[in-house]
Amino acid sequence: MNKVTQMLLVLTSIGIISGGLLALVSGWADPLIAANQKAATEAAIFRVQPEAKNYQTVENSGFELYKVMNDKNENSGYVLVYEGNGFSGKIRLIAGLSEDLNKISSIEILDQVETPGLGTKIVEEPFRSQFIKLETNPKIEWKKGAEPTKPNEIQTITGATISSKAVVSILNEGISRLKKLRDNGGLK
């Protein structure tokens, strides 16, 4: 056999077989991966809105937004997934809000690539629990190196001020967009 034909033949067949194999595996894995992602989001929604019994997606909001219902199937609040820049990459977080959007029920950081041991503390207590029952009006504020005094204030983490401030500004931005959406009647 001619050397060139053999080269073409071998490489092409390897490519075709690989492609076919990958198509099979991907056909099997894709629904599982989608289910995993959905389950992860669902679990996070119920963690930040502990009293919620059910939820539904709010369409056409321009970002990820869910409406949660209590056991009487009444609207009891919202869950917002929002992202923004942190110290060394994107921070993606999920926040539960009361029905009037004035209070946070709880937040959770979904993805972050902050500095290990410093910025990563935004995922942990006690930073995270500062947001429970935090007021969002007029906006969330932060304080460095001192206990918060106002009901809409949190204390930044020592050594990770930028990461802490990033979480606050991501929340503020997401909540202000949500409020704008409500004022325009987009939540009906």
Next chain:
Amino acid sequence: MKKQVTLSKEYLKGLWESNPVLKQLLGLCPILAVTVSAINGLAMGLAATFVLLMASLLISSIRKIIPSQVRIASFIVIIATFVTIVDLVMKAKFPDLSKALGPFIPLIVVNCIILGRQEAFASKNNPGRAIIDALGMGSGFTLALIILGGIREIIGSRTFFGFQVLPDQFEPWLIMILPAGAFLTLGLLLGAVNVYIDRKKRIEHESIIAHYKRVGREELIEELEVK
């Protein structure tokens, strides 16, 4: 003539004699990046071993029909296929682990250990030997990852495989889980290995010299020939 070595030696050379990390210094990029904890090291090692094993097996069985001009391209396509399979399976079945290892699973494609073994071994040996070699190299890689990840996890976050091993009084060294810690640990580890090897070699030399002084030249040559 190619020298035939025993199968057990073929396996053991990957663990120690030509350990891909400690001796050949191959695949250092994932090593430095994922070894913040022992479990990450283990997972990365197993994933790479699987890819190495499958690629070696396949490539050594079709080694005679791959024209040498396109061998590297063929190796890469085959390796990339197995890596993508591992990536998809991990995402589907172990989402947490897949998240922790992040982009380093897809990067196994360009891990030089795997391509290196295909070029240096699998494409020249039969499938049986290629499997043994792949298992050896894979175990050596995994072992090095666990050692490195273990040291960094113990000092950097007081735990080993997630279990606390150092008391709370011990203040974790943050630098160990930062990238700099990887370089420091790897450097010290390589240094320690080299010291150990040097000492072993010196002792060996000294014992040969002592033996020579005892038995004389002729007999020593005879002994070596018998070996």
